[in-house]
Amino acid sequence: MFEILEATCSFSVDDIAVAKSFYGQSLGLEVEPALPGEGGPFWLRDKGARTAFIFPKPDHEPASFTVFNLTVADISAAVDHLNSLGIEIERFPGYPADDRGIVQGTGHRIAWFKDPARNVLSVVQMQAA
Numbered sequence: 001m002f003e004i005l006e007a008t009c010s011f012s013v014d015d016i017a018v019a020k021s022f023y024g025q026s027l028g029l030e031v032e033p034a035l036p037g038e039g040g041p042f043w044l045r046d047k048g049a050r051t052a053f054i055f056p057k058p059d060h061e062p063a064s065f066t067v068f069n070l071t072v073a074d075i076s077a078a079v080d081h082l083n084s085l086g087i088e089i090e091r092f093p094g095y096p097a098d099d100r101g102i103v104q105g106t107g108h109r110i111a112w113f114k115d116p117a118r119n120v121l122s123v124v125q126m127q128a129a
Contacts (some may be wrong), residue, residue, distance in 0.1 A: 013054055019115065034055075
Protein backbone atom coordinates (compact mmCIF):
# COMPACT_ATOMS: atom_id res chain seq x y z
CA MET A 1 0.00 0.00 0.00
CA PHE A 2 1.14 3.57 -0.56
CA GLU A 3 0.75 6.55 1.76
CA ILE A 4 -1.83 9.13 0.72
CA LEU A 5 -0.87 12.60 1.91
CA GLU A 6 -3.93 14.46 0.69
CA ALA A 7 -7.06 13.76 -1.35
CA THR A 8 -8.67 16.44 -3.48
CA CYS A 9 -10.97 16.68 -6.47
CA SER A 10 -10.47 18.75 -9.61
CA PHE A 11 -12.76 20.05 -12.29
CA SER A 12 -12.71 22.54 -15.13
CA VAL A 13 -14.46 25.84 -15.72
CA ASP A 14 -14.82 27.96 -18.82
CA ASP A 15 -14.00 31.34 -17.17
CA ILE A 16 -11.44 31.29 -14.36
CA ALA A 17 -12.11 34.88 -13.18
CA VAL A 18 -15.84 34.26 -12.88
CA ALA A 19 -15.15 30.97 -11.06
CA LYS A 20 -12.82 32.69 -8.56
CA SER A 21 -15.49 35.25 -7.78
CA PHE A 22 -18.23 32.63 -7.45
CA TYR A 23 -16.30 30.27 -5.20
CA GLY A 24 -14.54 32.97 -3.20
CA GLN A 25 -17.19 35.65 -2.84
CA SER A 26 -20.53 33.92 -3.36
CA LEU A 27 -19.70 30.66 -1.54
CA GLY A 28 -17.13 32.13 0.84
CA LEU A 29 -14.41 29.54 0.26
CA GLU A 30 -10.74 30.49 0.42
CA VAL A 31 -9.28 30.83 -3.09
CA GLU A 32 -5.52 30.33 -3.51
CA PRO A 33 -3.65 30.71 -6.82
CA ALA A 34 -2.05 27.43 -7.88
CA LEU A 35 0.57 29.21 -9.98
CA PRO A 36 2.26 32.62 -9.74
CA GLY A 37 -0.10 35.37 -10.88
CA GLU A 38 -3.84 35.63 -10.70
CA GLY A 39 -5.09 34.34 -14.06
CA GLY A 40 -4.50 30.62 -13.82
CA PRO A 41 -5.87 27.65 -11.95
CA PHE A 42 -6.61 27.88 -8.26
CA TRP A 43 -7.13 25.81 -5.15
CA LEU A 44 -10.19 25.97 -2.97
CA ARG A 45 -9.49 25.64 0.72
CA ASP A 46 -11.84 24.76 3.52
CA LYS A 47 -10.53 25.50 7.02
CA GLY A 48 -6.98 25.53 5.67
CA ALA A 49 -7.15 22.17 3.85
CA ARG A 50 -7.10 22.00 0.07
CA THR A 51 -10.36 20.54 -1.15
CA ALA A 52 -10.50 21.17 -4.90
CA PHE A 53 -8.33 22.24 -7.81
CA ILE A 54 -10.15 24.41 -10.36
CA PHE A 55 -8.59 24.87 -13.78
CA PRO A 56 -9.55 26.69 -16.98
CA LYS A 57 -10.40 24.63 -20.03
CA PRO A 58 -11.34 26.37 -23.29
CA ASP A 59 -13.55 23.48 -24.46
CA HIS A 60 -15.08 22.92 -21.01
CA GLU A 61 -18.09 20.65 -20.85
CA PRO A 62 -19.83 20.41 -17.47
CA ALA A 63 -20.01 16.97 -15.91
CA SER A 64 -23.38 15.21 -15.79
CA PHE A 65 -22.92 14.48 -12.08
CA THR A 66 -22.13 16.34 -8.85
CA VAL A 67 -18.48 17.40 -8.85
CA PHE A 68 -18.32 19.18 -5.49
CA ASN A 69 -20.28 18.73 -2.26
CA LEU A 70 -20.42 21.32 0.51
CA THR A 71 -21.43 19.86 3.88
CA VAL A 72 -23.48 22.36 5.87
CA ALA A 73 -25.00 22.45 9.36
CA ASP A 74 -28.33 23.90 8.19
CA ILE A 75 -29.39 23.10 4.65
CA SER A 76 -32.44 25.37 4.83
CA ALA A 77 -30.22 28.35 5.67
CA ALA A 78 -27.79 27.35 2.90
CA VAL A 79 -30.59 27.14 0.32
CA ASP A 80 -31.94 30.52 1.48
CA HIS A 81 -28.47 32.05 1.10
CA LEU A 82 -27.98 30.59 -2.37
CA ASN A 83 -31.41 31.86 -3.43
CA SER A 84 -30.57 35.33 -2.06
CA LEU A 85 -27.57 35.36 -4.42
CA GLY A 86 -29.80 34.47 -7.37
CA ILE A 87 -28.50 30.89 -7.48
CA GLU A 88 -31.26 28.48 -8.45
CA ILE A 89 -31.68 25.09 -6.85
CA GLU A 90 -31.73 22.31 -9.46
CA ARG A 91 -34.30 19.53 -9.56
CA PHE A 92 -33.54 16.16 -11.09
CA PRO A 93 -36.00 13.47 -12.22
CA GLY A 94 -36.21 10.60 -9.78
CA TYR A 95 -35.28 12.72 -6.76
CA PRO A 96 -38.49 14.07 -5.21
CA ALA A 97 -37.82 17.41 -3.56
CA ASP A 98 -39.75 19.63 -1.21
CA ASP A 99 -40.98 23.06 -2.34
CA ARG A 100 -37.49 24.53 -1.75
CA GLY A 101 -35.72 21.89 -3.83
CA ILE A 102 -34.31 19.93 -0.87
CA VAL A 103 -34.24 16.15 -1.27
CA GLN A 104 -34.52 13.87 1.76
CA GLY A 105 -32.02 11.06 1.31
CA THR A 106 -31.04 8.21 3.60
CA GLY A 107 -29.09 9.88 6.40
CA HIS A 108 -28.84 13.24 4.65
CA ARG A 109 -30.70 16.11 3.02
CA ILE A 110 -29.28 17.53 -0.22
CA ALA A 111 -29.89 20.34 -2.68
CA TRP A 112 -28.10 20.77 -5.99
CA PHE A 113 -27.10 23.95 -7.80
CA LYS A 114 -24.73 24.92 -10.61
CA ASP A 115 -21.68 27.14 -10.75
CA PRO A 116 -21.30 29.69 -13.57
CA ALA A 117 -19.60 27.01 -15.72
CA ARG A 118 -22.69 24.77 -15.25
CA ASN A 119 -20.89 22.23 -13.02
CA VAL A 120 -23.27 20.55 -10.58
CA LEU A 121 -22.54 21.28 -6.91
CA SER A 122 -24.47 20.43 -3.78
CA VAL A 123 -25.10 21.49 -0.25
CA VAL A 124 -25.68 18.51 1.99
CA GLN A 125 -26.69 18.20 5.62
CA MET A 126 -25.83 14.89 7.25
CA GLN A 127 -28.37 13.46 9.70
CA ALA A 128 -27.97 10.99 12.52
CA ALA A 129 -29.06 7.51 11.58
